[in-house]
Amino acid sequence: MEENEDYKRIYTGPTVIIKMLQSHLEEVDIYPIVKDNLSSGTWGGFGGVPGMIQLFVHRDEYDKAEKIVEDVLKNMESE
Structure with a gap:
């Protein structure tokens, strides 16, 4: 999926941050779509980063x- x-x-x-952001978003009923080009590309014979x-x-x-993503990333930097 492209924009x-x-x-x-x-x-x-990275996956670990994506999973954390996904969790925070789902807590407020926002269900994001995760696109992993490497996994998708591997199955299709292509690659990704x-x-x-x-x-x-x-x-x-x-x-x-x-706003949620910004807050989560800011909190990560301060820890």
């Missing part, structure tokens, strides 16, 4: 999701 009129990429990074996963949210939820 389209319905979904917008909110974060790209190892460990870099993309997280997409519906455009209608982007502003709310962006």
Whole structure:
């Protein structure tokens, strides 16, 4: 999935951070789509950047999701 009129990429990074962000978003009823090009590419005979996963949210939820992602990442930096 690339960005389209319905979904917008909110974060790209390692699996462990994607899973954490996904969990925080789901707590507020935002259900993101996770795209792992490496896993998908491996099955299709192509590749991707190892460990870099993309997280997409519906455009209608982007502003709310962006605030949550920013807060989670800021808290990670301060720890």
